[in-house]
Amino acid sequence: MKLVNMLLPKKCIFNMCFGDGLKLPHHVVASLEKDQCGADEIAEVQWRRLVQQLRNKRKLRNCIAVCDVPDSRRGSLKEMVCISMGLLASDLSEKPWQGSVFPFSDFPRLHKIKGDNLKSRCEFMRNIVCAEKVDFSKIYNGVLHIATTEKLSNAEMPKSIFVFTYREFDKASKNDWVLDYREAVKNYSKRGYAYVPRLVFWNLKGSIAEPEVIGSHVVKNHNAGMIITGFSNTLLSLFCNGESNPGTYAARVAQGHVDGIDLVSLQRFAPKVEDVMEWALSNEELTSLFIFD
Structure with a gap:
């Protein structure tokens, strides 16, 4: 990814994912902190355009976010990313998941995000109580309880649970995650659901x-989840761009087709060296170069 950031202009990949004139989600949220006349209104318009x-x-239609926003991180880049991505996922998802988020907690329950505007909704997110660890079994059970209560079909179930945090996975899970996942597969199957939402721990x-990749050998034919570590604007842009057709994104970009990237398939997301070089050398500014041996 460092090589990708160096070889391809950042604005290029951003524009392909979002469109010219739009800001990244955490940049919009950060602009709310500026003490400037009309900053809140501008941020509101930018957010609506982005959504x-x-x-x-x-994109990101069937998903749920789990956000880790402790007081110790207030005002930091990580907090801005957690808040903005939680809000974005909740805005883009479909009912009954729309407008809701799970906190990073020992006793997580789905919170309906309150507020009349972007600034008040961000403040609501900041005031959600978070803990050092998260109980994934309660998140899986909470999703299942809502699904059975609302009598949702398999197609209406969330495909992914995105966890935005700054903690390491093995230290963040309250229980043995493998046991939680196995139990969730049994419970979902009993109630007629073909799969458990994939966990993307970022x-x-x-x-x-x-x-x-996590849980690849836990339950046969189940794509349990993945751990992503680190952050960059390019990675966030690609994440927001979509959920399908993973493949090698470098080849797609080189051909000018960014159809979407499945974050849960990011093991195929990293390009080979030759893919990166082909991508880099396909830039317009380099088409007139000659190679002399």
Whole structure:
């Protein structure tokens, strides 16, 4: 990813994912902190445009966010990312998940995000009580309880649970996650649901590392989840761009087709060296170069 950031202009990948003139979600949220006349109204308009753009592309429709926003991180980049991505996922998702978020907690329950505007909704997110660890079994059970109460079909179930935090996965889970997941598969199956939502645990802290698949051998034919470590604007742009057709994104970008990237398949997301070089050399500014041996 460092090589990708260096070789491809950041605005290029951002514009392909969002469109010219739009800001990244955490940049919009950060602008609310500016003590400038009209800053809140401008941020509100930018947020609505961003949500509409992604909604038109039908991105992040079936997902739920779990957000870690402790007081100790107030005002930090990580807090801005957690808040903005939690809000974005809740705005883009469909009912009954729309407008709701899980806190990073020992006793997580789905919170309906309150507020009349972007600033008040961000403040609501900041005031949600978070803990050092999260109980994934209660999140799985909470989703299942809502699904059975609302009599949702398999198609209406959330496909992914995105966790935005700055903690390491093995230290953040209150229980043995493998046992929680196995129990969830049994419970969902009993109630007629074909799958448990995939878990994408995004540890925003530290440098970008190779994604780690989790639970691949826990239950046959189940895509349990993945751990993502690190953060960059490019990675966030690609994440927001979509959920399907993973493949090698470098080849897609080189051909000018960014159809979407499944974050849960990020083991295929990292390009090979030759893909990155082809991508980089396909830039317009380099087309007139000659190679002399």
